Amino acid sequence: MNPMIETMAEQLRGVPGITAVALGGSRARGAERPGSDWDLGLYYRGAPDTAALTALACATADRPVEVAGPGGWGPWVDGGAWLTVGGVAVDWILRDLDRVQRVWSQCREGRYEVGVQPGHPLGFWSPAYPGEVALCRVLADPAGELTALREETRRYPEPLRAALTAAAWEAEFSVAAARKSADGGDTLHVSLCLSRAFGILAQSLHAHHRVWCVNEKGALAAAAALPRTPAGFAERASSALRALDPAAVEAAAALVAEVRAVLGSGG
Structure with a gap:
């Protein structure tokens, strides 16, 4: 662990709220x-002291923040800041x-949302919230709440698995919509439909496993690396997104049919 990050985490924990x-991210997963x-995920209750966060950021970063x-930053990615500290991006x-915690409760019941969010062109899938917790490395948690939640989220909920696996029907629907536009050369619509289809397949394959x-x-x-994903999954999806023609x-x-066969096979 970077000592600067450890120190920053303790300073952040001292901010009211x-x-x-x-x-999180790739560094938490190795x-x-x-x-x-x-x-760094800053978990808060009520309203965090944004002025105190700004003061800490400006005192720490290489330039005003x-x-x-x-x-x-939108309805799902609440807010935050991009810092450069000693040349390091934080x-x-x-x-x-x-x-x-509310989203986690919904996920355990097999319920989820896909919301509009800048920076998430395929929408923000609400299971990302508990997923982030499950995959994170807790740095500061005096009350132990986040640590307890992380232990809960390590076990993937079967109702959510069933719901996200079943969502793969929309991938087939999206491809059917793309088929109607491909002959006319409407590449925007085709690209959006195919991107949506492949994004859903990625979600469904992850949930299945x-x-x-x-x-x-x-x-x-990541989906391509999962067991029994059709051979060449990522390459075939990328090829279709490059061509955007009827053959693609x-x-x-x-x-889509091959992936749905995998999803329907159980296990």
Whole structure:
């Protein structure tokens, strides 16, 4: 662990409203690359002291920083800040702990939402909230709430698995919609439909294997690495997205059918 990050986590925990701080993203999973950002989840209750966060950011970062309060970045990614500290990129991402716990309760019942959110072109899938907790590394948590929630979320809920696996029907529907536009060369509509289809397949495949999927970034490659995913999954999806012609749509349809066969096989 980077000592600067450990110190920052303790400082953040001292900000009124912040209840816990966690390391997320690739560094929490041990999958970082050289130059990967340090993603810090700032879990809060009520309203975090944005002025205090701004003061801390400006005192720590290489240059002045603006901290966006809850809602400043959209309805799902609450807010936060992008910092550069000693040349190192550090992202602060606000998370409403009460909301995360509510979403977790819904997921355990097999309920989820897909909301519009800047930075998430396929929508923000609400299971990302508990998924982030399950995959995080807790850095500061005096009350132990986030640590307890992390232990709960390590077990993927079977009702959510069933719901997200069943959602794969929409991938077939999206490809059918793309088929109607491909002959006319409407590449915007075709690209959106196929992107949606492949994004849903990635979510469904992850759920089928009881693996959290928290972001579109890297989702195709991650899904391709799961057991029994059709051979060449990521490459075939990428090829269809590059071509966007009638042949590409039919190739996408075949891939959707293969994935649905895997999902329907159980296990």
